[in-house]
Amino acid sequence: MAGHPHYREAHPLIFVITHWINLICMVMLAFSGFYIHYPFFDGFMGVARGMHFVAMYVVIINLTFRIIAAFFVKTAQSLDSREVDLDIKNWLPQEKNRHQFFETVKYYLFLRKEGVISAKYGSLQKIAYLATIPLTYLQAYTGFAIYGPTMDWGFFSGGLDLVGGPMNMRIIHYLGMWVFILFTMVHAYLANIYNFAPSKLIFLWKETVPEGKH
Amino acid sequence: MAQEAHGALHDLLAVRGVTRRDFLKYCGSVAAMLGLSETMAPQIAAALEAAPKLMPALWLNGGSCTGCTESIAQVDTPDVATIVLDYLSFEYFETIMAAAGSWAEKNITKRAEEGGYILIYEGSVMTGQDGYTLFVGGGPENEGAKKGTEILAEAAKNAAAVIAVGSCAVDGGWIYGYPNASEATGVAAFLQKEGIKTPVVNMPTCPVNPEWVVAMVVQLLIVADRDPAKFLEVTPMVKRTYTDAVTGEKVGLLMPKAIYGQTIHDNCPRRGHFENGEFVTELGSKEEAMGYCLYKVGCKGPQTFTQCPVTRWNRRASWCVESGAPCIGCGGLNWVDNNAPFLKRTSDIRIGDTGVQAGTIGAAVGAVAAAGLVLHGIGMKAAGRIGDGPPMEEMKAYDRKRLAKKGGDK
Numbered sequence: 049m050a051g052h053p054h055y056r057e058a059h060p061l062i063f064v065i066t067h068w069i070n071l072i073c074m075v076m077l078a079f080s081g082f083y084i085h086y087p088f089f090d091g092f093m094g095v096a097r098g099m100h101f102v103a104m105y106v107v108i109i110n111l112t113f114r115i116i117a118a119f120f121v122k123t124a125q126s127l128d129s130r131e132v133d134l135d136i137k138n139w140l141p142q143e144k145n146r147h148q149f150f151e152t153v154k155y156y157l158f159l160r161k162e163g164v165i166s167a168k169y170g171s172l173q174k175i176a177y178l179a180t181i182p183l184t185y186l187q188a189y190t191g192f193a194i195y196g197p198t199m200d201w202g203f204f205s206g207g208l209d210l211v212g213g214p215m216n217m218r219i220i221h222y223l224g225m226w227v228f229i230l231f232t233m234v235h236a237y238l239a240n241i242y243n244f245a246p247s248k249l250i251f252l253w254k255e256t257v258p259e260g261k262h
Numbered sequence: 263m264a265q266e267a268h269g270a271l272h273d274l275l276a277v278r279g280v281t282r283r284d285f286l287k288y289c290g291s292v293a294a295m296l297g298l299s300e301t302m303a304p305q306i307a308a309a310l311e312a313a314p315k316l317m318p319a320l321w322l323n324g325g326s327c328t329g330c331t332e333s334i335a336q337v338d339t340p341d342v343a344t345i346v347l348d349y350l351s352f353e354y355f356e357t358i359m360a361a362a363g364s365w366a367e368k369n370i371t372k373r374a375e376e377g378g379y380i381l382i383y384e385g386s387v388m389t390g391q392d393g394y395t396l397f398v399g400g401g402p403e404n405e406g407a408k409k410g411t412e413i414l415a416e417a418a419k420n421a422a423a424v425i426a427v428g429s430c431a432v433d434g435g436w437i438y439g440y441p442n443a444s445e446a447t448g449v450a451a452f453l454q455k456e457g458i459k460t461p462v463v464n465m466p467t468c469p470v471n472p473e474w475v476v477a478m479v480v481q482l483l484i485v486a487d488r489d490p491a492k493f494l495e496v497t498p499m500v501k502r503t504y505t506d507a508v509t510g511e512k513v514g515l516l517m518p519k520a521i522y523g524q525t526i527h528d529n530c531p532r533r534g535h536f537e538n539g540e541f542v543t544e545l546g547s548k549e550e551a552m553g554y555c556l557y558k559v560g561c562k563g564p565q566t567f568t569q570c571p572v573t574r575w576n577r578r579a580s581w582c583v584e585s586g587a588p589c590i591g592c593g594g595l596n597w598v599d600n601n602a603p604f605l606k607r608t609s610d611i612r613i614g615d616t617g618v619q620a621g622t623i624g625a626a627v628g629a630v631a632a633a634g635l636v637l638h639g640i641g642m643k644a645a646g647r648i649g650d651g652p653p654m655e656e657m658k659a660y661d662r663k664r665l666a667k668k669g670g671d672k
Contacts, residue, residue: 051649051650051651085607085608085621086558086607086621087539087541087557087558089539090539090540090541091538091539091540092539093536093537093538093539094537094538094539095539096539146658146660147658147659147660147661148658148660151658151659151660155652156638158641158645160659161645161652161653162652162653162654162655163647163651163652163653163654163655164655164658164659165654165655165657165658194565196525196527196528196564209502209503209504212504212595212596212600213504213565213594213595213596213600214564214565215562215565215591215594215600215601215608215609216600216609218565218608219608219609219611219620222608222620222621222624223620223623223624225624226623226624226627226628229624229628230627230628230631233628233631233632233635234631234635237635237638237639241639241642241647241648242647242648242649242650242651243648243649243650
């Protein structure tokens with residue numbers, strides 16, 4: 049599972065860049081978000097708000113671009129192959145992951161010894177990654193709903209009425225950030241638990257190829 | 263006629279020590295509140311002076327602390343707002359009327375039959391205990407005895423319009439807050455449930471700001487020629503929709519846009535310090551005196567839609583935030599549940615009977631997750647998976663089972 053090669057074909061340069069943009073913006077969003085929630089030092093509110101808005105616009109544009117690119121960019125479909133196909137196929141259900149969801153859960157709960165056969169992304173992994181898409185858009189929605197200039201728009205005020213006003217929306221927006229923090233913790237942990245080859249690939253675009261492979 | 267009335271108001275003002283100059287200044291501030299030019303002040307003054315004995319009005323008290331009455335009826339010093347309100351002819355006003363007993367109650371019945379009046383309702387509508395609250399007329403066996411909710415329904419049915427003053431009348435206010443033992447609700451929700459179609463104009467805050475009530479009365483008298491239908495037509499309104507937990511009704515609350523259209527944060531005199539990141543961390547500190555922002559001590563201005571910073575309170579002397587207290591959000595819906603604890607940035611999330619802050623929940627979940635990952639990592643190490651990973655299965659467990667079964671069948 050982890051001893052497999054990490055070829056560049058798994059993450060072409062364009063997705064290395066979108067991943068970087070995402071990481072930087074998410075760190076800025078979390079930091080400025082915590083600051084706006086409770087300013088823990090003085091003199092930064094105007095900057096924090098500006099940073100928060102800009103970073104989120106970038107995240108949304110980046111995410112939308114990433115989704116569209118999935119239909120055009122070719123990536124590897126398998127961990128031990130340089131063979132590429134359209135990236136979107138990695139996000140749809142794949143034959144290799146069939147019947148493997150509960151086996152994956154069992155593996156992580158130490159209820160089985162062997163690693164499970166999977167496509168480039170395992171079933172749990174794929175579900176978690178896909179879930180961040182609606183969550184990101186939801187976070188943008190809840191953000192606009194508590195943002196003065198847009199909260200009166202019918203699209204957002206309807207949501208405010210639904211959750212019982214701006215205070216509740218603020219709390220939802222705040223807890224939404226924690227969902228992303230939890231995701232990032234688990235994501236970073238699982239990606240690097242075996243070795244740092246995945247990080248070398250996604251951040252530095254450096255391949256790790258075990259002996260005997262090419 | 264106009265001349266006569268002019269004289270009458272002039273005398274009334276003079277008796278209370280209000281000069282004509284004061285009166286015109288006051289009319290100017292009313293004009294500003296209504297979004298009219300200040301040059302309209304003389305017209306407003308003329309309209310007020312020319313008005314003969316005004317519209318009949320009933321002022322009913324529901325489940326409330328009578329704070330809204332207090333707010334409006336303080337007459338220890340001459341107050342223009344009070345005098346102008348004298349021009350509404352109150353035929354029933356529990357707290358300050360001279361009539362008592364069945365005679366007073368008959369005023370409601372009589373006026374409700376004749377129509378052509380506005381109803382001002384203060385306080386929540388308490389529907390609990392089978393409605394045996396605010397009960398009038400001794401025991402239920404007495405002739406003419408009425409529940410509070412029956413009096414409201416009777417008075418509202420024929421009214422030209424209902425003005426719900428104060429947050430309690432709007433949606434139940436603080437009485438509606440958890441656990442709401444009296445099953446208090448707002449006037450609009452109650453009337454909708456009863457199928458009474460009289461339009462309701464909502465004026466939250468706790469208590470209601472008397473200047474806003476005056477503004478609406480003037481709007482009714484001048485701009486709308488005392489026609490409540492026209493009043494609703496020409497007064498820009500915002501609609502805040504909520505689902506009332508007591509009646510289960512989905513209610514669209516109408517509020518005058520000039521008063522409830524923008525947040526306190528939008529117009530706050532401390533707003534500059536917010537943008538600068540200059541905050542009060544402790545009440546009573548130097549920063550508070552310097553006018554720094556009260557955001558960190560729980561100011562709910564960013565999500566409270568009222569004109570407080572513009573109109574101000576206590577005869578336009580000052581208001582909560584200006585005097586150094588964070589806004590507690592009394593102009594919002596379900597305002598206590600949505601804003602308490604008042605000195606915290608966000609309201610508590612209620613789990614059972616205890617309130618928990620969102621920050622505490624986030625930090626706790628984050629800490630548990632971090633500890634879980636560390637433990638899991640130790641487990642991964644112990645299982646020998648670190649490095650090259652676990653040995654891989656040759657075949658999916660599902661396929662193995664199926665194959666074994668097939669083999670068995672053979």
